[in-house]
Amino acid sequence: MNSLPEPPDYSRFDQLLSSLHLQVGAAELHGVISALLCAAHTDAHVAWFEELFSELPNGDLLVKEMRRLLGQLYQITERQIGDEGLAFAPFLPSEDVPIEGRAQALSEWSQGYLFGLGMAGVTEEKLAEDGREVVADLTELTRLDYEQIESGESAEADLMELTEFVRVGALLVREELRPEEEASHEAG
Structure with a gap:
């Protein structure tokens, strides 16, 4: 059994996006990628990536590193979804990030996923x-008031439950958008 490679370090990835002054965070960007892959709109990311980097110098080392990490994240996500x-x-973000930051990232991931579905024409x-x-619930999640979340076991359990819902919801949307692929997996 092949183990899937690990995604890039979230914190480093997010900091690099910020240092390049891109108007998207790591979670939101991954949400977009995930939606495009779920919708089988795999070529849409190319134009979007070019648009993201259009104002940045191609020879810049940070831009090259960001492009490499973005390609790595895309490939890993493609393999994970399939x-x-x-x-x-x-x-x-990892669990050592305060709950407010993780909740914000989940909200931003949901926003990115919805944007990606729109890009794919869904x-x-x-x-x-x-x-x-699922789309209605993700829309609600984009409005999450993460600044009001108080840390504690109950909040951690709620966030874990929401994260699992988002994960399963994304895969459910994929199944609905790609029924022929799911049928071939079941037959094979």
């Missing part, structure tokens, strides 16, 4: 009822 072992997970009409519910 993995039958359900290895996919939102790219979020409309409510293309989703079944369960998929529409």
Whole structure:
């Protein structure tokens, strides 16, 4: 059994995005990538990546490193989403980050995922009822008041539950958008 490679270090990735003054954080960017892959719109990321980097000098070492890490994150996410072992997970900060920061990242991931679905041309009409519910719930999650979250076991459990919901919801949307692929996995 092949183990999937680990994604880049979240903190380093996010800091690099910030130092390049890109208007997107690591979680939101991963949400976009995930949605594009779930919608089988795998070429949309190329134009979007070019747009992200359009104002930055190509020869800059930080830009080269960011492009490399972005390509790595894309490839890992593509493999995770297609993995039958359900290895996919939102790219979020580690547990040593305060809960407010992790909740904010989950909210931003949801925002990115919804943006990515829009980029891929996914409309409510293309989703079944369960998929529409996931989109509605992700929309609500983008409005999460993460600054009001108080740390504690209950809040940690709630955040873990929300993260699992987001993970499973993204895979459910993928299944609805790519039924022929899911059917071939079941037959094979």
